[in-house]
Amino acid sequence: MSLNWKEFNKRLAANALENGIPISGAFELTSRCNFKCKMCYVACPANDINAISMERSADEWIEMGKQARDAGLLYLILTGGEVFIRPDFQKIYEALCNMGLNLTIYTNASLITPEKARWIGSMPPSKLSVTVYGASPETYERITGSADGFNRTIQALDNLKAQNINLEIKTTVVEGNYRDYEQIYKIAHTYCDNLGIVNYISPRREGCGSDPMGNRLSSIDIVNYERYITEYGEKMRQKDKNVELKIGQDEMEQNNLFSDKVNKMLEESAFKCQAGKTGFWITWDGRLLPCGLLNEPVAKPFEIGFVNAWQQVREGCMRVPKCQECMECDVRSECMVCPGRLMTETGCFTKPASYLCESARYRASLKKQRVQAEPVKIAT
Ligand SMILES: C[S@@+](CC[C@H](N)C(=O)[O-])C[C@H]1O[C@@H](n2cnc3c(N)ncnc32)[C@H](O)[C@@H]1O
Ligand code: SF4
Ligand code: SF4
Ligand code: SF4
Numbered sequence: 001m002s003l004n005w006k007e008f009n010k011r012l013a014a015n016a017l018e019n020g021i022p023i024s025g026a027f028e029l030t031s032r033c034n035f036k037c038k039m040c041y042v043a044c045p046a047n048d049i050n051a052i053s054m055e056r057s058a059d060e061w062i063e064m065g066k067q068a069r070d071a072g073l074l075y076l077i078l079t080g081g082e083v084f085i086r087p088d089f090q091k092i093y094e095a096l097c098n099m100g101l102n103l104t105i106y107t108n109a110s111l112i113t114p115e116k117a118r119w120i121g122s123m124p125p126s127k128l129s130v131t132v133y134g135a136s137p138e139t140y141e142r143i144t145g146s147a148d149g150f151n152r153t154i155q156a157l158d159n160l161k162a163q164n165i166n167l168e169i170k171t172t173v174v175e176g177n178y179r180d181y182e183q184i185y186k187i188a189h190t191y192c193d194n195l196g197i198v199n200y201i202s203p204r205r206e207g208c209g210s211d212p213m214g215n216r217l218s219s220i221d222i223v224n225y226e227r228y229i230t231e232y233g234e235k236m237r238q239k240d241k242n243v244e245l246k247i248g249q250d251e252m253e254q255n256n257l258f259s260d261k262v263n264k265m266l267e268e269s270a271f272k273c274q275a276g277k278t279g280f281w282i283t284w285d286g287r288l289l290p291c292g293l294l295n296e297p298v299a300k301p302f303e304i305g306f307v308n309a310w311q312q313v314r315e316g317c318m319r320v321p322k323c324q325e326c327m328e329c330d331v332r333s334e335c336m337v338c339p340g341r342l343m344t345e346t347g348c349f350t351k352p353a354s355y356l357c358e359s360a361r362y363r364a365s366l367k368k369q370r371v372q373a374e375p376v377k378i379a380t
Contacts (some may be wrong), residue, residue, distance in 0.1 A: 012074070016278040017262050021072035022310050024279045026292060027064070029092065030055055030081040031207060031284045035108055035144035037133065039174045039212040041205045041293070042284075046085055048208070054285045058088040060302060062095040064282065067306035069099050075126075077104045079292075081284060084111035094123060102126045108133070110149045112156035121163025128160060129168040129196070134176075135183030142176040157191045170196035174215045178225055182232065189240070196246045199226060200336050202293050202344045219358035227366065269318065270339045270349065276317025280310060290317050293340035323350045334367065335360035 003011070016023035031051050033043040044051040056064075065076070076096065083089050084107060097103060103125040112120070120128065132153060133143045141147040160167060169188040171177070177184075188195035201216035217225060226247060266272060273279070276290035276297070283289065286302040288309040297316020299309035326337050329352070337356050345353035 013278065014262050016072065017265060020314055021278060022068060022280050023072055024075040024077075024274060025068060025073055026077040026079055026281045027061060028079050028081070028282065028284045028292065029061060029083050029089070030086055032085050033080060033082040033108070034085055034111060035082070035133075035146055035149060036210070037144050037172075038176065038210055038215045039143075039172065039201050040207060040210045041202055041212060042207045043081055043210060044208050051284075055086075056284070056286050056302060058091045058095075060286075061092050064301060064306060065096045065099055065101065067301075069101060071307050071310060074102055075104070076101045077106060079106035082108055082111065084116065090119065093125075097123055097125070104129055106131070108144070108149070108153065109156040109160070110146070110152040112160065114159050117156065117159035117163050117165075120160065120165060124163070124165050127166050127168050129170060130157065130160075131170045131172055131198075132184055132187055133172065135180040135187060139177050139180050143174065154187070157187075161191050167192040168194055168196060170198055172198040172201070173217065173222070173225060174201060175217060176215065178217060178221075181225075181229055185229075185232070185236065189236075194246060197229065199247055200341065202341065205293065205295065205344070219355050220362050223359050223362045223366065226363075270320040270322045271317060273338060275340065276313055276320075280313060288313055291340050293344050296343075321350050323352060325350075325352050329360075331360045331364040334363040 012023065015021070028042070031042050031044045032046050032048055032055075033040070034046050035043070036045070037043065065073075068076075078093065078096070083105060086092070093103070093105075104127045105125050106129050109130040130153070134140050134150065137147040137150045140150040140153075157167070157169075169184075169192055171181075171184045171188075173181075185195055199222060201212050204210055204212050216222070229247070265277075269277065271277060271290065273291070275281075275294075279291065281289045281292045282301060283292075286300060287295075288299045288301045288306075289295065290297065290313060297313050297320070299312035299316075301309035304312075320339050323337070323342055326332060326335075326342075329335070335356055336359070337353070339349050341356060342351065342353055343349055345355060
């Protein structure tokens with residue numbers, strides 16, 4: 001019997017879930033960055049001596065890659081901070097690539113020189129995901145603190161495209177860049193067929209001086225923005241059917257359809273995503289967590305080994321309680337709620353988060369208005 005890719009991935013994911021295999025993960029290789037985005041949950045300055053001293057070495061990451069691969073890892077995201085700030089990134093990347101892992105790189109692209117683009121082209125990742133923060137030097141200055149970051153990003157995209165790299169473009173929406181949406185859409189369309197929208201801005205996990213909460217759109221404005229970009233996307237798709245829009249993209253959210261047995265396991269867990277079931281995140285300073293938003297449950301893979309750390313975090317995730325109010329909530333289907341977001345918003349897994357509640361209620365009320373406005377169809 002032959003399987004298509006979708007079916008194959010579905011089976012891989014279901015098998016990983018049933019057997020607790022860490023099939024997808026992220027290595028956050030550094031917290032340092034050449035940009036200083038106002039909403040960043042992690043970034044430290046590029047030359048932060050303290051951060052440099054706490055980073056794991058290339059050899060340590062390579063050894064961690066081997067241990068994770070032997071435990072079943074297949075899909076690995078390399079992220080930061082900015083991975084291209086590490087002089088040894090090439091060494092880490094090549095070693096992980098040679099292990100047969102399916103790699104995705106998250107980057108702001110501004111440090112990718114023509115020479116680096118050629119090197120990536122000689123050993124391409126499965127996907128290179130570039131976040132575009134605006135459509136002009138002015139917006140880049142406002143968000144990232146680097147006006148020339150805009151031109152450097154666009155030049156890098158040109159060079160990467162010339163190397164036929166599989167590109168993805170994302171944008172992270174905040175107060176300072178939501179007006180650039182249509183231009184960002186055009187940029188995405190120039191380099192690839194999809195635009196990912198990061199529409200949930202989490203509070204700061206760590207890092208120096210950023211202010212995500214002070215820069216994100218209000219709980220109402222973010223819903224208006226979602227509605228606006230959806231309508232704009234539909235209008236543009238009538239002109240070009242190839243452009244895909246993914247709102248609320250989350251590297252560990254699950255969109256596969258599973259067997260009944262697996263669905264039951266999902267039902268019992270507070271996590272509806274891969275976090276702590278088949279997915280993990282290792283921070284730049286060596287903590288293994290269910291996902292990049294959380295600080296717990298936590299284990300130390302560089303001290304106790306990947307397999308033991310994964311087991312500890314998996315067990316810790318099984319003990320994470322569900323939020324009762326969320327379970328009984330009438331607008332849950334319109335809410336971005338998850339354990340990671342509840343914890344980061346409220347400091348607790350069992351308390352509803354007002355930002356999420358307000359957005360969900362507003363989304364539900366807009367939906368109701370739309371349904372009421374639509375003419376009733378009578379079957380003939
Ligand atoms: C931390 S960055 C690291 C990779 C790279 N430097 C970049 O900017 O793409 C990874 C992604 O997280 C997004 N991001 C940053 N701060 C965020 C926050 N507070 N909430 C949600 N996403 C955030 C970024 O815009 C980017 O798309
Ligand atoms: S979001 Fe990315 S580019 Fe911006 S400061 Fe954070 S790590 Fe750097
Ligand atoms: S966060 Fe609020 S809106 Fe969302 S499911 Fe929980 S109670 Fe409902
Ligand atoms: S817990 Fe939430 S933020 Fe973390 S991976 Fe799952 S859906 Fe994403």
